[in-house]
Amino acid sequence: MAADTFSFENHPALERPKVTAREPMHPGYTETYGEVKPAAELDLATLDVVDPEVWRQGKFWDRLERLRKEDPVHFTPDSFVGPYWSVTLYEDIMAVDTDHKRFSSSWEYGGITLGPPLEDFEMPMFIAMDEPRHSEQRKTVQPAVAPNMLKDYEPLIRTRTRAVLDGLPVGEPFDWVDRVSIELTGMMLATLFDFPQERRRELTRWSDIATNMHNPDICPGGEAQWKQEMMGCLTTFMGMFQERGASENKGDLISLLAHGEKTRNMTPMELLGNVILLIVGGNDTSRNTMSASVYALNKYPDQYAKLKADPELIPNMVSETIRWQTPLSFMRRTALEDVTIRGKTIKKGEQVAMWYVSGNRDTTFWENPEDYDIERKNARQHLSFGFGVHRCVGNRLAELQLKILWEELMARYDHIEVLAEPSFTSGAFVRGYTWMPVVLHPK
Numbered sequence: 169m170a171a172d173t174f175s176f177e178n179h180p181a182l183e184r185p186k187v188t189a190r191e192p193m194h195p196g197y198t199e200t201y202g203e204v205k206p207a208a209e210l211d212l213a214t215l216d217v218v219d220p221e222v223w224r225q226g227k228f229w230d231r232l233e234r235l236r237k238e239d240p241v242h243f244t245p246d247s248f249v250g251p252y253w254s255v256t257l258y259e260d261i262m263a264v265d266t267d268h269k270r271f272s273s274s275w276e277y278g279g280i281t282l283g284p285p286l287e288d289f290e291m292p293m294f295i296a297m298d299e300p301r302h303s304e305q306r307k308t309v310q311p312a313v314a315p316n317m318l319k320d321y322e323p324l325i326r327t328r329t330r331a332v333l334d335g336l337p338v339g340e341p342f343d344w345v346d347r348v349s350i351e352l353t354g355m356m357l358a359t360l361f362d363f364p365q366e367r368r369r370e371l372t373r374w375s376d377i378a379t380n381m382h383n384p385d386i387c388p389g390g391e392a393q394w395k396q397e398m399m400g401c402l403t404t405f406m407g408m409f410q411e412r413g414a415s416e417n418k419g420d421l422i423s424l425l426a427h428g429e430k431t432r433n434m435t436p437m438e439l440l441g442n443v444i445l446l447i448v449g450g451n452d453t454s455r456n457t458m459s460a461s462v463y464a465l466n467k468y469p470d471q472y473a474k475l476k477a478d479p480e481l482i483p484n485m486v487s488e489t490i491r492w493q494t495p496l497s498f499m500r501r502t503a504l505e506d507v508t509i510r511g512k513t514i515k516k517g518e519q520v521a522m523w524y525v526s527g528n529r530d531t532t533f534w535e536n537p538e539d540y541d542i543e544r545k546n547a548r549q550h551l552s553f554g555f556g557v558h559r560c561v562g563n564r565l566a567e568l569q570l571k572i573l574w575e576e577l578m579a580r581y582d583h584i585e586v587l588a589e590p591s592f593t594s595g596a597f598v599r600g601y602t603w604m605p606v607v608l609h610p611k
């Protein structure tokens with residue numbers, strides 16, 4: 169029997185974490201930390217999507233929708249990341265993502281996030297490399313997430329998931345993000361790296377720091393603190409890299425890099441880059457999908473009821489959640505030559521954001537894309553893992569983690585209830601949750 173509604177007045181778990189007030193990232197962002205204007209009131213010629221505050225407040229949807237309708241290949245002349253193009257339709261995103269000969273991912277131009285590269289802190293990583301170097305390094309780490317490894321991991325993921333779920337309070341509010349999403353992804357990452365489990369929150373910290381240099385809630389010391397913490401990460405992993413290189417290859421990500429023909433002689437900054445890639449790749453994305461699944465099923469109770477009636481729907485629910493959430497909103501590319509799309513010429517050297525989050529809402533591809541529909545037939549055709557040579561190497565692992573989480577959750581509890589609107593990450597790149605109070609209802 170499901171418990172009836174609980175009452176939790178003044179419960180500390182319901183206290184929303186404060187957000188530090190901060191200066192707008194750009195003089196043009198006059199609305200920052202105040203009212204974010206609706207897209208309809210903005211001048212299309214200068215319309216900008218990357219203001220971090222717009223993302224924290226969840227008010228980017230109408231901007232992307234306006235671009236899809238009125239200017240699907242759009243140039244923003246001025247923003248805190250400089251001038252950039254936005255590609256917003258499904259078909260065009262696919263075209264750019266699969267055209268790696270004309271659109272580069274390389275770190276030399278700024279890699280896969282918008283803005284110029286940090287001049288004195290170059291961190292090459294294979295997601296931000298072009299062929300042939302990209303594929304050589306990708307192949308080195310791929311065995312850690314290959315289908316046979318996933319088979320081996322499955323019982324371990326299940327045992328850990330059970331332990332985390334069994335340790336949760338029932339009928340008592342708690343923060344899902346911290347107690348479950350961060351815990352489970354941290355454990356998984358520690359396993360992939362063969363990193364001490366008791367130190368797994370260090371991995372979470374490096375992941376948070378890596379994408380939040382300008383966020384005073386995470387990195388109040390700005391660039392100087394960011395570099396210092398990144399160097400701390402390098403020191404830790406350099407030690408492990410050398411140790412594992414000198415012993416037998418155990419198949420974890422660090423051993424694979426330390427023994428790989430194309431990676432064993434990496435420079436320290438390249439090691440750091442690849443470690444950060446694997447930490448962020450394996451952490452933020454899965455973590456935010458775990459939170460998104462709970463949030464979406466609460467927003468769409470009819471879908472939750474369907475799932476409870478038929479747990480066979482879990483795998484498709486996972487894909488639909490990844491589409492609906494789009495944990496990485498975009499990837500950046502740099503044009504290697506002039507390219508014309510829909511009559512607009514992107515000039516050589518210009519940066520382009522492929523807005524996956526927009527392609528996943530494109531009505532020219534999806535039927536009712538705004539709806540969260542766990543029976544959506546083509547859910548797995550979402551853009552959230554990217555396409556082409558850089559398509560997410562961990563996509564099957566992420567799906568497996570999510571599937572196990574929901575199988576175990578449904579086996580234990582009648583349902584999980586979200587008690588307040590969650591708080592969201594600020595910034596346009598990682599689309600996620602910082603806090604989401606929930607309560608578990610017993611069966």
Ligand code: HEM
Nearest residue numbers: 294295449450453454499552553554555558560561562566
């Ligand atoms: C729902 C979860 C996930 C999402 C949405 C996601 C999304 C993405 C995206 C959008 C890309 C870039 C594609 C491109 O540039 O075309 C990518 C690449 C990558 N992801 Fe994931 N990811 C997820 C989970 C994971 C996990 C669990 C791992 C850990 C092993 C991982 C590791 C990577 C790596 C290493 C790359 C670089 C691949 C390359 O450049 O060849 N990801 N991911």
